[in-house]
Amino acid sequence: MNKIIIIVLSIGITLVAYATYYEVICLDLDADFNREISTKKHKTGQEQGLKNQITSIKNYIEILEEEEHYSYQNSSHYNELDLNQPDFIRVNKCVKQYLDKNKFQDNCEDYIIDAIISDFGESNFIEAVIATAIDYRFLGTDYAFPKYLFSNNASLRSKLVLSFLNRYRDPEKLQQTFNEYKTYFYERISKNVYQQIFNNTVSDFISAYEDINQQPDADTYFKDIYFKAETQNAHGKYWNVTFWKRRMLEKNDKTIYAILKEVKNHYDSL
Amino acid sequence: MNTLDQLFWESPFTEMVIKVSTTYCFVIVLILIIQKKGYLKHTFFSIAMLLSTVLFVIASAMFFKYQYDKYRRLESRNDEYLAPQNMFKTEGSEPYINSLKNELEELRFSIEDLTLLSEWKENRNGIMGYETSLLSSAKSFDEDDFSMQNILKETVITQFENEEYSQQYWNKVFNIVFGYIEEKDYYNSPHYQATAIIPVTYEKSNYSTNGTEMSPAHYKYIEEEGNTAYIQRKIKSTIRSKNNIENFWTKNKAFIYTFFSKSKYDELCKPVVDDLIDIHDKITKELGYRAFYAKYDEQDSTFINFHSKKFPETYYISWPFGFWDRRFGENNDETVYKVLKEIQEHYSE
Numbered sequence: 001m002n003k004i005i006i007i008v009l010s011i012g013i014t015l016v017a018y019a020t021y022y023e024v025i026c027l028d029l030d031a032d033f034n035r036e037i038s039t040k041k042h043k044t045g046q047e048q049g050l051k052n053q054i055t056s057i058k059n060y061i062e063i064l065e066e067e068e069h070y071s072y073q074n075s076s077h078y079n080e081l082d083l084n085q086p087d088f089i090r091v092n093k094c095v096k097q098y099l100d101k102n103k104f105q106d107n108c109e110d111y112i113i114d115a116i117i118s119d120f121g122e123s124n125f126i127e128a129v130i131a132t133a134i135d136y137r138f139l140g141t142d143y144a145f146p147k148y149l150f151s152n153n154a155s156l157r158s159k160l161v162l163s164f165l166n167r168y169r170d171p172e173k174l175q176q177t178f179n180e181y182k183t184y185f186y187e188r189i190s191k192n193v194y195q196q197i198f199n200n201t202v203s204d205f206i207s208a209y210e211d212i213n214q215q216p217d218a219d220t221y222f223k224d225i226y227f228k229a230e231t232q233n234a235h236g237k238y239w240n241v242t243f244w245k246r247r248m249l250e251k252n253d254k255t256i257y258a259i260l261k262e263v264k265n266h267y268d269s270l
Numbered sequence: 271m272n273t274l275d276q277l278f279w280e281s282p283f284t285e286m287v288i289k290v291s292t293t294y295c296f297v298i299v300l301i302l303i304i305q306k307k308g309y310l311k312h313t314f315f316s317i318a319m320l321l322s323t324v325l326f327v328i329a330s331a332m333f334f335k336y337q338y339d340k341y342r343r344l345e346s347r348n349d350e351y352l353a354p355q356n357m358f359k360t361e362g363s364e365p366y367i368n369s370l371k372n373e374l375e376e377l378r379f380s381i382e383d384l385t386l387l388s389e390w391k392e393n394r395n396g397i398m399g400y401e402t403s404l405l406s407s408a409k410s411f412d413e414d415d416f417s418m419q420n421i422l423k424e425t426v427i428t429q430f431e432n433e434e435y436s437q438q439y440w441n442k443v444f445n446i447v448f449g450y451i452e453e454k455d456y457y458n459s460p461h462y463q464a465t466a467i468i469p470v471t472y473e474k475s476n477y478s479t480n481g482t483e484m485s486p487a488h489y490k491y492i493e494e495e496g497n498t499a500y501i502q503r504k505i506k507s508t509i510r511s512k513n514n515i516e517n518f519w520t521k522n523k524a525f526i527y528t529f530f531s532k533s534k535y536d537e538l539c540k541p542v543v544d545d546l547i548d549i550h551d552k553i554t555k556e557l558g559y560r561a562f563y564a565k566y567d568e569q570d571s572t573f574i575n576f577h578s579k580k581f582p583e584t585y586y587i588s589w590p591f592g593f594w595d596r597r598f599g600e601n602n603d604e605t606v607y608k609v610l611k612e613i614q615e616h617y618s619e
Contacts, residue, residue, distance in 0.1 A: 008324060057384060136391050190380075190383055193383045
């Protein structure tokens with residue numbers, strides 16, 4: 001009798017043991033399942049997030065690349081100067097003279113630029129000029145930008161931009177203005193934007209200047225470059241170099257070089 | 271080991287096993303005690319023991335079946351959801367996500383960058399806007415349309431400009447700003463009243479412009495308008511950088527000291543200068559004052575709660591608070607404070 005009891009008891013315990021074993025396996029299976037489901041969710045979420053980002057960025061770029069259909073009729077929502085105020089009587093006179101003779105008289109450029117700055121603000125004007133120097137189809141520097149400024153058929157807008165820029169040919173004024181606004185622009189222009197859009201141009205000019213300074217005879221070097229530019233009709237190609245010749249004549253080359261270096265260092269060290 | 275921990279502490283299975291085993295042991299012990307006490311005949315004892323054990327086995331068998339079924343169920347579920355073909359579907363797979371990340375990098379610009387670039391694209395149209403308004407205004411501009419008085423006003427302004435920065439110039443400026451009345455040798459708008467010199471809008475003159483003759487009073491009116499217009503334009507267009515303020519002050523302070531004798535200074539300027547310095551000292555003692563002022567716009571009336579409600583009210587008006595708020599915003603407060611301190615010291619001897 002005892003033996004029977006012991007055998008039956010053993011069977012019972014064995015069954016419990018097996019049941020435990022299966023319970024353990026079930027726990028594992030559950031753990032696996034949950035882990036895979038959550039990974040999948042995370043990955044799908046991640047994937048969707050990436051897809052959304054890519055779509056928005058592509059949309060943005062498409063909008064930027066669109067050709068501008070700016071017409072004078074649509075300009076009503078842009079900045080306007082109230083030129084009916086009697087203070088701007090001479091600005092009106094100046095622009096009228098410009099329309100008649102296609103150039104500015106006396107101090108007209110100054111009057112007009114002052115009027116714009118008093119409304120627009122100097123830093124906004126500077127930022128607008130930067131914005132004009134970018135080609136939005138390729139999101140890089142617009143190498144045709146100087147051409148527009150100096151062409152014989154330059155629009156009033158280009159001439160105004162040129163007049164505005166002319167104010168900064170004075171090295172002290174340039175340095176002062178740079179110091180005043182550099183913090184603003186450093187914050188505004190991210191490292192990536194600088195690298196993608198401006199770095200190449202800045203680096204080209206810096207190395208052109210350093211090349212010039214390494215020349216034993218700068219005058220001959222310049223004559224040589226100018227000759228090449230004329231004969232090959234490639235002023236654009238040698239512009240980096242001829243730029244510095246003009247700056248040396250204006251005596252602001254050292255200031256400009258220092259500023260370019262400072263900007264490049266700032267972004268390189270970010 | 272995680273699974274064992276789970277088994278012992280979380281699974282309801284363990285609880286049941288323990289319950290059943292405990293019941294079984296309890297029953298056995300009970301039977302043994304009864305038998306020891308001699309209440310149970312041997313046969314009954316054996317049957318009781320056997321019965322309890324059989325019940326225990328039945329319970330175990332049910333356990334086993336339950337767990338085994340559960341195992342089969344979970345296994346088939348896992349097979350279905352986690353099959354290899356499901357795992358390597360493109361969605362949610364590692365290689366696909368990496369390819370998306372690469373695509374993102376090749377796009378060169380982040381959304382923040384592109385926001386800036388589209389702002390710039392818009393912004394350059396600002397210059398076009400000015401070009402347009404200049405051209406359209408000039409096209410319809412007829413010099414004769416501008417009435418005599420506006421031409422005169424321009425003349426007044428130009429005259430003012432030509433005198434720039436001489437002693438005569440500064441005398442003129444201060445006489446205008448403090449409302450000097452020559453006939454009575456008296457200043458009409460001392461200290462704080464001078465800060466309201468610039469009107470918000472120019473009212474239409476009450477003087478008629480029929481004919482070419484203008485009364486002397488009319489001339490005077492135009493002259494005054496021209497003068498305040500000049501000062502307003504000058505204030506708006508002067509660059510407010512630290513350097514510019516310092517240079518401007520250094521170049522012109524001799525003239526200013528010449529105009530303001532000690533008595534004139536005390537009458538016209540002292541209250542404002544003293545208040546500005548005093549308030550600046552108190553404001554800058556508070557922690558986080560720059561952030562506080564950055565939050566508010568430049569309306570003077572908003573500075574009621576800072577420091578304490580009573581604090582601004584103890585001052586004549588709240589204009590100095592707005593003054594410093596604007597200086598904080600222009601980042602030239604240190605320079606301005608330095609200049610004010612210099613003035614205060616100069617006149618305190």
